[in-house]
Amino acid sequence: xxxxxxxxxxxxxQMGNDKSIKCEQNLGHDTMYWYKQDSKKFLKIMFSYNxxxxxxxxxxxxxxxxxxPDKAHLNLHINSLELGDSAxxxxxxxxxxxxxxxxxxxPGTRLLVL
Amino acid sequence: xxxGEEDPQAxxxxxxxxxTMNCSYKTSINNLQWYRQNSGRGLVHLILIRSNEREKHSGxxxxxxxxxxKSSSLLITASRAADTASxxxxxxxxxxxxxxxxxxxxxxxxxx
Numbered sequence: 001x002x003x004x005x006x007x008x009x010x011x012x013x014q015m016g017n018d019k020s021i022k023c024e025q026n027l028g029h030d031t032m033y034w035y036k037q038d039s040k041k042f043l044k045i046m047f048s049y050n051x052x053x054x055x056x057x058x059x060x061x062x063x064x065x066x067x068x069p070d071k072a073h074l075n076l077h078i079n080s081l082e083l084g085d086s087a088x089x090x091x092x093x094x095x096x097x098x099x100x101x102x103x104x105x106x107p108g109t110r111l112l113v114l
Numbered sequence: 115x116x117x118g119e120e121d122p123q124a125x126x127x128x129x130x131x132x133x134t135m136n137c138s139y140k141t142s143i144n145n146l147q148w149y150r151q152n153s154g155r156g157l158v159h160l161i162l163i164r165s166n167e168r169e170k171h172s173g174x175x176x177x178x179x180x181x182x183x184k185s186s187s188l189l190i191t192a193s194r195a196a197d198t199a200s201x202x203x204x205x206x207x208x209x210x211x212x213x214x215x216x217x218x219x220x221x222x223x224x225x226x
Contacts, residue, residue, distance in 0.1 A: 004156070031212065041200060043157075043216040056213055090156055097211045099144045100164070105156035 003027050004106035006091050012112045013081060021076045021109045023091030031055075032074035033092040033103065034066060043090070049074055050097045078111075086113045120203060124221040133190040135220040137203030138183075145206045146179055146186050147214065152199045160188075160201075165208075193224045 004025045013019055025032065033056075034046040048056035052068045063079045078085060088108045094101040120137045127133050137146070145164050149157040163170045163179045163186065170177045176189040190197055200221050204214040 041151075041219050043202065043219075045213060045215075048213065055211070092157075094212055099206045099212055100162060101212050102147075102159045102162070103157075103212070103214065105149075105158070107156045108154075 004091055004093055004104050006089075006106040006109050008109060009107065010110050010112075012114065014114055015081055015083060017081050018077070018079045019081060019111070020078070021089055021091075021111075023074045023076070023106060025072055025091075025093040025104070025106075027093055027095075027104060029093040029095050029104075030071060031094045031097050031101070032068065032071075033094075034074065034076050035090040035092060035105075037088040037090060037108070039087070047074075047076075048097070055097060081113045083113050086111055120201075120217045120220045122220060123218070124223070126223045126225065127193055129193060129195055129224055129226050131193055131224075133193050133197070133222055133224070135188045135201050135203075135222070137186045137188070137217050139186075139203075139205050139215075139217075140184065141205075142208045143181070143205045144208045146177075147204045147206070148175075148177060148186075148188050149202045149204060149216075150199045151202065151219070157202065190222075193222075195224050195226055198222060198224045 031050045033048045037043045047066045049068045065077045091106040092103045094103045147162045148160045151157045174191045179186045200219045202219045203217040
């Protein structure tokens, strides 16, 4: 019954590796997001997709590549992982891109790069 | 610099007391939202206030917005231990669609 789910919950990997995080929402929403929360709990948007199209790209390094195979899924692939990529990554969704639409967050994926 | 900054950074109160958190922002907004994050969990939407509103209530929550001062406050009345969490304000900018910019958060601890 989870509205927004992410896998994996924890990810520990070596520098230089490539990894993916998956996100699925069963709310029938059109819009999905990826956020990064750093160790100081600062939360910053990375990407947003609406109906599988990229609408927000917040100057994230090219090593990060989101992919939306359908409206219910938004995956995040990270190449050549760096120590600074260690963070908690949250997926979220909303009914549309309209202002004031509530965003529903997933439980987060805790990424640790060693 | 960040769009939203909150104070205090941390707040510790006794159960039954009221908790007030403040948020300041820098640019024109369409709306301001408050979210709660329990330890190790995702964010949960609490309340939204539009730029043309001054005050809004939802249960034990009261939010005010002063656009002239570019600030908002969240008041939680009669706090409970279960209110222990981090609270974030998030601003939706004018013309920014549904893009949210989050503040730095206030960590609230409610002790029995």
